[in-house]
Amino acid sequence: MSKQVTLTIDGKQVTVQEGTAVVDAAKLAGVDIPVFCHHPKLEPAGMCRMCLVEIGRPMRDRATGQFVMENGAPKIQFMPKLETACTNKVEEGLVVVTQSAKVAEGKNNILEFLLTSHPLDCPVCDKGGECALQDLTIAHGPGKSRFIYDEKRHLAKQKPLGELIFLDQERCIQCARCVRFQDEIAGDAVLEFDKRERSMQIVSRSDPGFDSVFSGNTTDICPVGALTTADFRFGARPWELGSQASICAQCPVGCNTTLNTRREAKADGEIIVKRVMPRQNEEVNEIWICDKGRFAYHYAESKNRLTKPLVRKDKKLARSSWDAATKLAAEKFSKEKKDFVVLASGRLSNEDLFNLKTLADHAGGKAYLYSHMAGGELTSLVGVSAGTNFGTMGAGTTILVVASDLYQEAPIWYLRVKQAKERGATLIVLNPRETKLDKYASFKVRYEYGDEAKTVHDLAKKSKEGDALLKSENVVVLYGSEGLGVLGSQSLATACAKLLNENGYIGKPNSGLIGVWERTNDQGAWEMGFTVEEDLAKALKDKSVYVVGADPVNDDPKLAKALEGATFVAVQDVMETATTEIADVVLPAQAFTEREGTLTSGERRVQRFYPAVPVTGEAKPDFAITAQIARNMGVILEGTSASVVFDLLAETVKSFEGLNYAKLAEVKEQLPIVGRGDMYYGGTTYENKHGLGVHLSAAATRGEKVSIPRVQKEAVPHPKDKELLAVPINKLYHRGTTVMSAELLHERIGEASVSLHPDAAERLGVRAGQTVNVSFNGASGKAVVKLDSSIDEEIALVPRSMGLAIHEPVAVKVKA
């Protein structure tokens, strides 16, 4: 703990850490000092001059060095000019005055200056109602401007910085929060100022414009309506919005969010989600979310939502009742017994997955997680658990990232890992190709696709990376599925778990294994006992299949064929999909925005989400539908209350022991203080009033004996002449159902692509941008060629969920 310093702010004594800025110390003392450019997450800039205060220091006698005393207290000598509270650090005995005529005049002056250039378009401004400039002008500003209105500058009102974020140049007050966020926090320094004096303007220096997956955060911290998202601008007034706590369901990070909702004429008078905002959780996402989380929420209001149960009659799906539909499903599932298969998605809640797994167990069937990444039984054994906090990782901790492009797969983890490195942690990045995280790596290790497990195994042997790792007090390993299928990821996970287990990095805070899963609650499914199947097509063929939240028919022709050969298919989903089209029974599920539940993040934190909008049609929560089917099969499952399902789950699954909804909803004070009435300080992010979540216990923390199985040798196919080794990689923006419903993201998603080394492209006679045919294992598809000189010549990178069903390394032929 660093040194504490006591100072006086407006007569209140406050003790804070040495190095704290006066403005932040004031916040802790409950004194609001208005700011525009200062932000508690950014380095001080001293630009806007709004935080002017009077600062005095105890006088010392020059000769003796002793305090000069006056009436029994040190005499305070005040600085002749007003000082900025953001650039002055606390000092012992410092006296700060924020409420005086001089300070009031200073604030008034600065506001008058800012308003000389700022348009008075509050009535049509998206920020109106949550605008720092508006609020502070009302509180401290002049009632009238002495600046002649005609002399105001007129500038671009709708300048796209990219297709996601728009700049209103007139409204910008040049505080540089956005520029500094991109530089200091995001590490994508794509914004900067152009020109100087009053002509100074924010510009994007990237192609495509504002090329950063964190761009939306700049609109939260913009103190005026200069930066707005293409998604929300002109969409609603902030005061019309309802707000409900939620959890982002796009990736395994589990960012805490707030859903802003409004009744909407465009949605036939329904209440819909208008925007997704970050909600503070300093251990998870601080006050940030990525653009996928911010923009890819529209599927819940899609026209393709399922609203009623359907049953196939005369080869056509026809409207049915819940009773009839669930009875039919129950009948078919009961009949098949051992041939009953549950195929569930990791975007379902813990409660849904618990009921599904219980049903499968009772019926004697199988429960598969719809994923191409294995190793979850190991994260349950040696995963991170209580006390783990990315926000405190620094010197003494090694973070090993293997086979994952974190920027693309779990952007907020990318930020956390980058920060930990900046605080002194050792970062080792193992990947076959360059990823964005490389620039922060203490050590980079390249390997050939297929050598993942071997590379991790060899690391602990004599190597400088291994030495650094083994010297650390704590080690966290994040492993992903770049270039890996089920078998490969299983081997890699085993090698990682062995490394941690053999060197004592389990069962303690800030140590353990983290899976960079494809979906938000894959970890939850693993905790429940779901497994992944290497040959899923085989596992589905001739079975009675209950598909929940997944669309295998669209994803993979092999699976489509397998399901055609199934004896019975019930599909439970929120939207019509290619899989519902071939179903015998279709069961409409509620979107996560319409119900409550819990999700388990990749770092094994269980968090609650809450209903934000009314239910669509007759849709029911997944766990309730499963319970209804179960009842018809003679199995009693809880089907009405999510919290009761959770209680049963906590009694059954060891790692959940002792947890309940009340505990998950607990909060404690978080710093910095944001999201209260003072949006000028932290931005429009929300305060967390609905729960910080709780870590699951791991076998290692429960003191159970941990034994890691032997690493299975990986087998990577060897491409023949004129073939390439296609490896799947993960992209943030892909063609998945939830992402595609956000039209705004289509430009970023792009088309199915295949990345080749320039020499390979030349040898094959194809060029960048050309559409080629990629064939493999008897299947084929179209893809656009991209060139990437950082990969080997025999490699073809194929992003997952973009149309080509390549889930593991395969030999492919690429033809023009």
Next chain:
Amino acid sequence: MTHILLRHREIPDINQLPVYKKSGGLAAFKNAVTKMKPTEVTDVVKNSGLRGRGGAGFPTGMKWSFIDNKNWPHYVVANADESEPGTFKDREIMEGNPFQFLEGLMIGSYAVGANAAYIYLRGEFWELAAALDEKIAELEEDGYLGDKLFGTDYSLRLYTHLGAGAYICGEETALLESLEGKRGQPRVRPPFPPSVGLYNKPTIINNVETFANVPMIMANGADWYKSMGTADAPGVKIFSLSGRVRKPGNYELPFGTTFRDLIYKHGGGVQDSRKVRAIMPAGASSSLILVHDDNLLDTPMDYLEVRKLKSELGSASVIIVDDTVSMDWLLNKTVHFFQHESCGKCTPCREGTYWMSHLTERIHGGQAVKADVDLLLKVAKQMQGKCLCALGEFSTMAVVSGLEHFREDFDNVVKAS
């Protein structure tokens, strides 16, 4: 008199290395490196009373002694941005007597233990930078720059760097930002460059003229230097004289020379033999000195005496204003300069200079009313004490003093309303 800094005026070709050496050049540097401890060099400069010539007049030796010796490496930077309107002395030094400046820079680098020194020149000085590069190459060839100089462990290299034409880059922290390849915008101070400077390392920044004094001080001693000038400011200063004088130019004179001597004895008097009405002693950044009384011209020029006239000596770019000049024109000029040169970083300067420029434009254009003149003064005053760096403050100096002293000039051009 014999020049100390502008020695090229007496010694032809002193900008050639052999001539400079023959005139005693580089002996001081060699002596310092081979026979003196760095702190001894600093002490000599400290004892000489040399004050920085960039405008603030901070004691040079004291600045050098502030260098943080717990943090390495150290850097030295020569501020050759010379961008204050009315200042043109550094250019003459670098053109006419470049080696003396370079030697001063080299001695300063040795004094603070820097192995690399940068000369930051304004973009328009590109020809000068090329010439300096040649001189630096000659010094390297001749063994005065490079590794292990004169058989000691001390190594030094000099580099020139061109700015991109911004006034603000004369401000030392903006200069450092620019030198690092970033936008030229001032940093928050403290920390000051001797603790946290270039690339966040301890850095000494001095003006070209300051460095040019150093070899002469080292060669002739602190007492010799102190024998010139005043107690407040020992030594000589180059006064860049301009405005309505007959013979504008650089005049190297001891501190304490009176305005009268500068204008009449050296500058040939005011054009058309008119009366001096006002003086801007520090270029566009000056408060205007109202010459209401002829005796005021007998004020000796040093930092202390000029401050008594409620102005600053600054870099001594003395601009003479006579009674043919209307102050509304003068203010409009200076305000437009500052408006154009404001870096935009802090609110009061960015918005205030913009606002003032509209007001002075309107006043000078005869479209203003009396209230606009009052407002101009209020806007200037409300900028004061709130800006991030000195540029913002400077922009108000001429405005406030001009309006206080010459209100009638403004009232004459406004509409009766």
